[in-house]
Amino acid sequence: MRQYIRKSLQVKLTVMMLLATTIPLILLGAFSFFTSARISEEKTKQTGMDAISRIQTNVRFITKDIEEMSIFLTGDKDVQQYMSDFDYDSPERERILTLTTNLIQSKAYISNISIYSKNKTTPLHTQNIYSSNLSKVIEDWNISGKKWTTLYLAHSMNGPEYTFSFLRAVKSTNNFEPLGFICISVNVQELSGYFDKPNFGVGGGDLLLLDTQGVVISGNKKDWLSRQWDALFPGSEQAEWKKKQDTFTYGGEDNKQTVLYQHIPDLNWTLVGLVPYELYTEEYRYIWLLTGSAVSLAALLTFGLNLFFIRHVTKPLKVLRRLLVRIDPNEPIPLYQFESPDEVGQLVGSYNQLGEHIKKLKERLIKMESRKKEADIRALQSQINPHFLYNTLSSVHWIALISNEHRIAEMVGALSDFLRFSLNKGNDYCSVGQEILHVKNYAVIQSIRFPNTFDLEFDIDHRIEDLPMLKLLLQPLVENAMIHGMQKVKRRGTIYVSAVKEDRGIRFSVLDDGVGMPQPVLDKLIADIQQSMDQQPSVPFGSYGLRNVNERLLLHYGPSAELAIESQEDQGTRISFIIPVKENRHENYDRR
Incomplete structure (x- = not known):
């Protein structure tokens, strides 16, 4: 994988951009x-404080x-009159009960209004109170002023109920002598209705009302009533709550929760809110889901x-790479059409310019090599004085005739025609008839050298016969058949030279019945x-003529004119090629 990343620019950029984003x-x-x-938690705390403040307002209104x-x-x-008299069934008693009953109903x-008079042994209750633990929470019955009691248990016609009361001393309006006190008991069940739904912003949670001693006097959990805060939540001392309002975290991972508290002025009571961390977790999960979805998207x-x-x-870089990897040295560099003003477009433009430049250099090099070969041939031809050579051979020919040396005269005449055709005034092309005549002159010379051989x-x-063709194509093939096919057999052989016109062009064939070759x-x-023509020839010297003919065919006529060689051992060899038909014999037929 690492090696693949190193090789691929696209993968590199993708990985880098992916990491970078x-x-x-x-x-x-x-x-x-x-x-x-954090903001949600702070908002929840603030919402909780606001809820506690609203409840505190209600509590303060009630008190x-x-x-x-x-x-x-x-x-x-x-x-005043009832508490001053000693008579329990005084006429004021009914009027007081009527008044207090109306007050309770409104x-x-x-839950109850009781009048405790020093002049009477039995208090006056608006509701029937069978028994009460008020005496356990009042240390001194000689009450002066006012005070709120802690929670205590009272038995009435509704059964046992927790309650707490407000006590106010009653003095005579005449002489200011203490007459007793009035006890107004709070309906804890009704009061707890204000604590049922604290609405801390995340739903749920608990709300408690603590008195001056840290005892739960109201809340949304009945089983916590009359219990001490320090006993319910060990380690969280109420005495350390110095501020008017504050928040802190209580508990470990299993029961971790946020505690919010507010002190109620004048009463020295404390409203406490409890927000379990499970509620935060639900909201955190929603935030995490929302954030994760947004980040993922x-x-x-x-x-x-x-x-x-x-x-x-x-993409253009990959195309350039593919073009460069598949470049064939023998073919022109393929161009890539891509226009863009950026760096990639400039690179593609430079690549196309380089391809055009290399193409021009190759064409120039081919022309220079062709001209060099032509110049070498012309230089070689110029070193041979054709007229001097022809005149000399003509003189030898006539001397041989005068001396009745007809075979010498025939050989010299054939040699003169052979050389005249080979030079051909520097032309590369001749007619088919001239090429055949050249082969015949070569055969005359060889038949004198090797009589009775072929x-x-x-x-x-x-x-x-009048159609043009590249010269000196058949003579090397006949020479190859004569040297390698005929001279190695002990019998007289035959060489067949044919030239026929086909749909594809003119087919030339040289067939011998010599020794042939194994596969x-x-x-x-x-x-x-x-x-390849660019490689140094490694063929034996005797077969160099075949390679030369093949190269000339490829250079002038293309791959379709390549030599075809067929041979069987002891049966002979056939060499053939096809060239296109050219009507104009003066046309330049070199391939460009």
Whole structure:
């Protein structure tokens, strides 16, 4: 995988861009999550404080209303008269019960109003109270002023109920002598209705009302009533709550929760809110899901856009790489049509310019090599004085005739025609008839050198004798058949030369019935002849003529004119080629 990343620019850019975008997105997502979680927690705390403040307002309203009611009762003349008399069934008793009953019915948070008089042994209760633990929470019955009791248990017609009361001393309006006190009991069940739904912003949670001693006097959990805060939550001392309001975290991982508290002025009570961390977890999970979805979506969009743009940028580079890897040295460099003003477009433009420049250099080099070969040939031809050579051979020819040396005269005449055709005034092309005549002159010379060795037969289509062809193609093939085919047999052989016109062009064939070649030798000969023209020839000297003919055919006529060699051991060899038909014999037929 690492090696693949190193080799691929697209993968490198993709990985780099992915890391460059994903890591900041993850960091941003984590920062957003923790920031949102912290803000959500602070918001929950603030919402909880607001809820506690609203409940505190209700509690203060109730307590103030009870205190004002007690003031009203202490000044009532019937109450004053009732508490001053010793008679329990005084006429004021019914009027007081009627008054207090109306007050209780109009105030749902009041459960009972009791009048304790020093002049009477039995208190006056609005509701039937069978027994009460008030005496256990009042240390001194000689009450002066006012006070709130802690929670205690009272038995009435409704059964046992927890309650707490407000006590106010009653003095005579005449002589200010203490007459006793009024006890207004709070309906704890009705009061707890204010604590049922604290609405801390995340739903759920608990709300408690603690008195001056840290005892739970109201709340949304009945089983906590009359229990000490320090016993319910060990390690969280109420005495350490110095501020008017504050928050802190209580508990470990299993029961961790946020504690919010507010002190109620004048009463020295404390409202406490409890927010379990499970509620935060639910909200954290929502924030995490929202943040994770946003980060994932942003990462996918970023990755998709990066991949699209990277592919768009690297596509021309990949095409350039493919073109450069597949370049054939023998073929022109393929151009790539891509227009863009950026660096990639400039690179493609430079590549195209380089291809055009290399193409021009190759064409120039081919022309220079061709001109060099032509110059070498012309230089070689110029070193031979054709007229001097022809005149000399003509003189030898006539001397041989005068001396009756007809074979010498025939050989010299054939040699003169052979050389005249080979030079051909520097022309590369001749007619088919001239090429056949050249082969015949060569055969005359060789038949005198090697008498009774071979016969040469021709099968020439007379319609093609005037058509042009590249010169000196057949003579090397006949020479190869004569030297390698005929001289190695102990019998007189025959060489057949044919030229026929076909649909593809003119087919020339040289066939001998000599020794032939075994298949391995034939395969090696064909492979050596087909070697690239740029390579140093490794064929034997005797087969160099075949390679030269093959190269000239390829240079002038193309791959379709390549030599075809067929041979069987002890049966002979056939060499053939096809050239296109050219009507104009003066046309330049070199391939460009």
